[in-house]
Amino acid sequence: RAQDKPTLAFVVNGASDFWKAAEAGVKKAQAELPDYNLELKYPEQSSVAIQQRLMDDLVTAGVKAIMVSAVDPKTSTDGLNKIASETALFTTDSDAPQTKRIAYIGSSNIDAGKQAAEIAKKAMPDGGKCLGFVGLLGADNAKERIEGMKEGLAGTKIELIDVRGDDIDQARAKKNVEDALVASPDVTCMVGFYSYNTPRIYEALRDAGKLGQITVVGFDDDPITLGGVKEGTVAATVVQQPFEWAYQGMKLMAAYLEGDKSGIPENGLIIIPTKIIGKDDVDAYAANLKAMSGN
Amino acid sequence: MRRLGVRLGPAVRIDEPCEGRQSADVAKTAHRLLSGVMNYSDASIGVSTTAPFLSLEGVRKTYPGVVALDGFSMEVRPGEVIGLVGENGAGKSTLMKILGGVTTPDTGTITVDGVAHDRLTVEASIGSGIAFVHQELNLFENLDVAANIFFGREPLRAGPFRLVDRARLRALSAPLLKRVGANFSADTPVSTLSLAQQQMVEIAKALSIEARLVILDEPTSSLPLAETDKLLDVIKALKAEGISVIFISHRLHEVERVADRVVVLRDGMLAGTLPKNAINHDQMVKLMIGRMLKEREKAAESARPPGTVALSAKAVRTTAYPDRPVDLGVRHGEILGLAGLVGSGRTELARVLFGIDKSLGGALQLDGKDLVLGSAADAVANGIFLVPEDRKLTGILLDLSIAQNISLPNLPAHARRSLVSASAEAVTAEKQKRNLGIKAPSVATRTGTLSGGNQQKVVLAKWLAMNPRVMILDEPTRGIDIGAKAEIYGLMRALADAGVAVLMISSDMEEVIGVSDRIAVMHEGQISGILDKEQFSQENVLLLAVGKQPK
């Protein structure tokens, strides 16, 4: 049954709530593409070898096109090219421009970082000291966001003094914030670079009674983050639109397979911009999010 | 049951089933004969009115390839001391394990207090008052002596947590330790005790059980001299309290001294029973091995005068007694006996001579040349071999086959281009099996399934297959039957006659005096004296052992 219809796969880089919106996007696309079989795949670990293995197996299983958020796009050129030679390969989330991928659809993490800097500048016109928190310091998306934020802050009195990693251990993520409050009492702002970092910052600050005293800059749309934004204790958050990546991406791939290449721009980059969600936008955004997942 | 074959007269109460392999018929006959004897002894001993505390009927136990027990029956009456003897592998321990609930018999009934069971569980066994000192030691090194004695029966303080009443525990242990003649206190950690001291703890444990039957499976195998006497006294005291005892030993003179009745096992079947007045060494031997031993277990006289000193220790100090230097030399062609009390430091000395432990000082010499031993491998390379006292832990690998055990120390010689040749191993092993009379289905048998005595022969075999210059034997006949003992003494003598220096550590006085060419005696870590053949006497050895001068 599954083999009758061509399959399109969306391969993510690891299990995370972030991809729940993409799942919704895939679902919506599926409704509009009855002739295809759409799947969203999680590798069981965030590692290159395991993701590569998953894609190899998908190709074996006869998948016609893959959209992947590569765990390590920069250095996985050969592996991705191998997949690209066997099926139609698209990238999302983080690009691998040197590969034979057909197109990239997603946002720019550098730009997202710059938007975070905007939030900080707006919230702290008199300058300040920022501490960042992230899951994997070495991951590309983390590096690019940090880089973008530093770029955006260049020349202002705001400084990103350190970024602490936690290896995606939530307990450590929270303890890192607690320790940071002890170690650097003069910090005036905190940045959560991964989707779960902002809620951990929020909770640690709440436990320490420092909510509102420290500017919190968030990324992504964890419910706690959005709640904080609404409450005013989180300055604003930079959100990506994985729903759109998945929805548009799937339709793009289907069209591509049918021979319609009009949707693919010259440079192969389809940037769906990130947005700053502040106190004023948060209700509309949350409602939209709810509507999408209810789909 | 019919009274059959009740023969009168003290000397003839020896029921010998036919020679050869067992059969159900023979077993039945044996059973009938046994019952007859029992009935007779009821009358003669005068405990006839009491019902047997325990009886076994037609018990059979097979292991793959071995029939350990075959239709065996016996009874135990209150206040009776039964000596259980038999060759290695006759099935004594198996029988006792069935009573202890550790092993399940294939067929047969066990009747305790008139209640018949197909099998006993450990709890049922303990619950009906059977206390057990196992042949292989079973203590917990990480607990202290008192905890071990009352293990499983700790005095409790009231409360939901079932807390141990530690004060009472100690108070209860002290008199027991005194009774077995222990020279250590109740809160000593067991890990610091020597093998013999651990055996004392085991006995204290058996005494502590409000037992109606105490089973002692070779409790004296590493107990020397005075301690053995104490144990025999303990057995007599138990008897006086109406407690029955089953006493298993290969030291027949001990059996002679305490047993009311001797049950002899051969090949898993009852070979006969001896009432009190018929118990004597020769009869027991005859029943056990089916013939009289030509000579008692002694080594032949040495055929050659002793040669030069082979291995010598000069002011060597061991961890057991770091402040006492030891000087000792063993000569080519002699058997040097090393006697001493429990914990006098003999085993420790042997370990140093074999390179297992580092000497804390002094020097070793082999044939006049200085010898530095970094490990046992160095000792083996120099032709110094050790048969250790703890067979199960250090002597052999229970999971390997007989052949693999025998070839292990000399494996490169059984290999071509460092690939092991199974056939070469088998050849060596078969030869040793024949020479030493190891009782096993084949050389591929797992060593762990052999009886204690046969395991000991395997340990010997692995060294005899090589060319020893110095052979150190630590309690070489521990748990070995009479027949095998004689063979081992013969082997030791043959080694000595071939020019090997033999150092024999032993706690068995008869053995020390009967086998050695010279006897060195250790007292608290030092050699307190060396006796020549003409000075040999139990008294002299004992005097030296307690640090006095011999007569």
Add this chain to the structure above:
Amino acid sequence: MSKKDLGLLILILVVGAVVAIINPRFLLPINLANTSNLIGLFGILAIGQAFVIITGGIELSVGSVVALLGVLFVDFIATRGMAWPVALPLILVLGGIIGLAHGWLITRLKLQPFVVTLCGLLIYRGVARFYTADGTAGFAFGQNFPELEFLTAGRSYGVPNSFIALIVIAIVMWVVLHRSVFGRYLYAIGKNEEAAKYSGIRTGRVVMAAYVICGVLTALSAIYFAMYTRSISPASHGQFYELYAIAAAVLGGFSLRGGEGSLIGVILGTVLLQELQNLVNLLGIPSSLNFAVMGGVILIGVLVDQQWGVYRERRLMLEATRKGTAGAAAE
């Protein structure tokens, strides 16, 4: 307190003193409270692990159980609207059942503890991820359970309640391990299971009980962890926590061969490990070195302990020798 435990305590104090000198903020009450909160969380785990290790077993599924039960707990009270006084004992019972299953497989079916709990490690995490479809289980914004939060994440007189819970549990477990008959059997079985069986102990039940205790304590700490992070992504939550627990026990003098170790030791081991984590953050050491620091200190700790034992033995010998020689000379 044994000499071993004392050595560990001194190490903890020395490390603490050094850190305090470099960064005096280490001694701020808030920092001590934060750290003792985590000591509470990991300590409960480690005590459970200790009970298993003492029998000569090992429990590798701890991290996955923390993830699975954490997910279930949060899901029960946050999504399904179960009252927490119902959910909490339910989770503890589930933990006990997991422990019982492990104990049963190990004692009745004679599987190796390493194998059983390794399979547990794989299975429970898989189930947890499947349960949430690889999503996150967490509380909605503003969802509050005041009493539960007070009990788990709250403080009394500035002391985290999780730490108080640890102290209470530690005292009870100390009595169980070091004073009760059950504790004595645990030690005996760890050293020589056969002999314990020959002594008429139902070793199977005792060992099973150890796994059940471990399961219940793990479940309890799973709840604490869930209330601490308030959000659980089952793919990573609790990963490697079994290693923390084992490391704490080993640092505290437990032997993985069984039969050795004290309850005070395992608590001190946990304290040292959390102190190290705290130190990495307070001294600004790159977070990538976090694990390396932990590994290094464990190795050094174990080595020093071992070499110290050797040294002491040698000194004793030497002393005895000297005395002996002196005595001989005097004669």
Add this chain to the structure above:
Amino acid sequence: MSKKDLGLLILILVVGAVVAIINPRFLLPINLANTSNLIGLFGILAIGQAFVIITGGIELSVGSVVALLGVLFVDFIATRGMAWPVALPLILVLGGIIGLAHGWLITRLKLQPFVVTLCGLLIYRGVARFYTADGTAGFAFGQNFPELEFLTAGRSYGVPNSFIALIVIAIVMWVVLHRSVFGRYLYAIGKNEEAAKYSGIRTGRVVMAAYVICGVLTALSAIYFAMYTRSISPASHGQFYELYAIAAAVLGGFSLRGGEGSLIGVILGTVLLQELQNLVNLLGIPSSLNFAVMGGVILIGVLVDQQWGVYRERRLMLEATRKGTAGAAAE
């Protein structure tokens, strides 16, 4: 081939047949080649682990060593421009040194294998992450090493060269383990180290050699993994690989108590594990269940093996009894 190994082989074939029926693409040459490539990679790891397990030890640092040596190898040849024929033996030597260090700590300083290699697990990963400052080590675009790539990631007649390497290594190691004097010593030490020592075996050296073999094989597979992924983020690369290796050995009949297991068994164990991973992906089972499937199969495999052993023993007993009774009746 032992009965145990045969049973495992049958299991592998049955599972394969079922998968092939559901999804015939399972048997496509490309799928078989992909899977056998990974069998090669993990098999080399597992053989190394097997040598340690047979001595009664364990090597938990395997995954971290794969990360550390992988990072170094890529860094050497991609960034520092070292010729690969120099870098490759260098990495193998480094692996050997790591093994030697572990062996030394275990045999000379008498530390427990679990503790030493647990510290290794923590330390090596930390060092790897620090070395790249938590970045990724990888090849630049278009950077090529044709011979090296052929040897590691290439195919000969459609068969991945990594698989061929595994076969060669397996044959050599089979002879070493099952036919050589050294192999016999390994088994003897695993069964009873004390007794082996009393038989004049230099047990320390033998055990150390086992860890060195494990280290070298791990280094080799680290190179294969590096050339397979061509990019290494040290925070996650090789994580849990020690569990894969241990699981393969356990499935293959190794006992963690030492002294048991066959080389064919560990290879078959690896094959089964990789077949399972392949199956999860091919049959469209949610990948969150991947670990659960793996854990479940290991558990079932071990259980069946164990129960089968019990059954056979009981039958033997029964036969012996019956024979005995029959003999008696005939007389």
